Amino acid sequence: MKALLTVALLGAAVLSGCSSASTPVAVSQAATAPAEPAASTPASAPVVAITPSSTTPVATADATPAAASNGSSSPETISTPASTSVPKHWWYPNWSSSGVKGTAAAWLSSWPQPKVFTATGHGPLSGHTILIDPGHNIGNSTHTSQINRHYWVGLDKICNTTGTATDHGFPEATYTFDVAQRLTRILTAAGAKVVLTRDQNSHSTYGPCIQARGLLGGEVGADLGVSIHADGGPSSGHGAFVYSPGVKPGYTSSSKAKQSYRLAGDVLKGLAAHGQVGSTYLHPNIAPDKQQGTLNVASIPIVIVETLNMRNAGDAAKAESASGRQSIAAGLAAGIERWIAGR
């Protein structure tokens, strides 16, 4: 989660990653922040159609670090069964920088669009809806002015950050997008309806901003939400840790915090069952946090999972291999199933 670009450090935590504490800004400064994207935003950015109706899991070829780092201009697309678009008429609060909820704003056309995937099988998740948020977007790095706009999400935060990368240059945004697709295939096969917060990982788009990612789960009636990330921690440490929402009046009730904390524990158990241990460098492995905009604004149980440490050689190898990403996805799915079963 650690920001790659210095510009992203304007609002990113230096120590623990992109979605952690932001630097407070003066109201007078924040008041100048535009509420909508600049005119230079490529509003005509193509929304890439998702390839529907592949009935078998698609083995995504290992992304080579070289290709990943230079970033192809062609957006990656999702190939997961039975997708449908989320209705575009849904509106989302446009959180102001002054600490007051602002006027409504649409899901921006310059963002990737949310996507719904219907169940492909019957199983323990039948009848449930799961929100999956693949952290960041590869295009964030080329939309620095847009992602550095400030929003109020229970605290002042920027729209998004670039995320981290392995030492070989394999980006977190590409990793999370791939893991999310693998996870979607597993969950839909187990009966779930899955909603992804973004349908592409492309240089022509940025975001969506964190508040939209967090709000989407409630809009679609999801049972729970999982935001997939990877950390940029010390190279000597490895393993997963989880942020859960801390109790915050107006944002996170004690019930939401409690259910999310249980989800965090279940996800760590699921990951451990598939070979990914808890973090060796951050203890405890679950951090209730009031500084995460995505978690604050969500109305459902939700967690941010730092699935591995991209700066650790062993975890990086896992991130860069299809089998490694599949094991992370399987672990996340096991955690979600554990949480649903325990309700």
Ligand SMILES: [Zn+2]
């Ligand atoms: Zn991240």
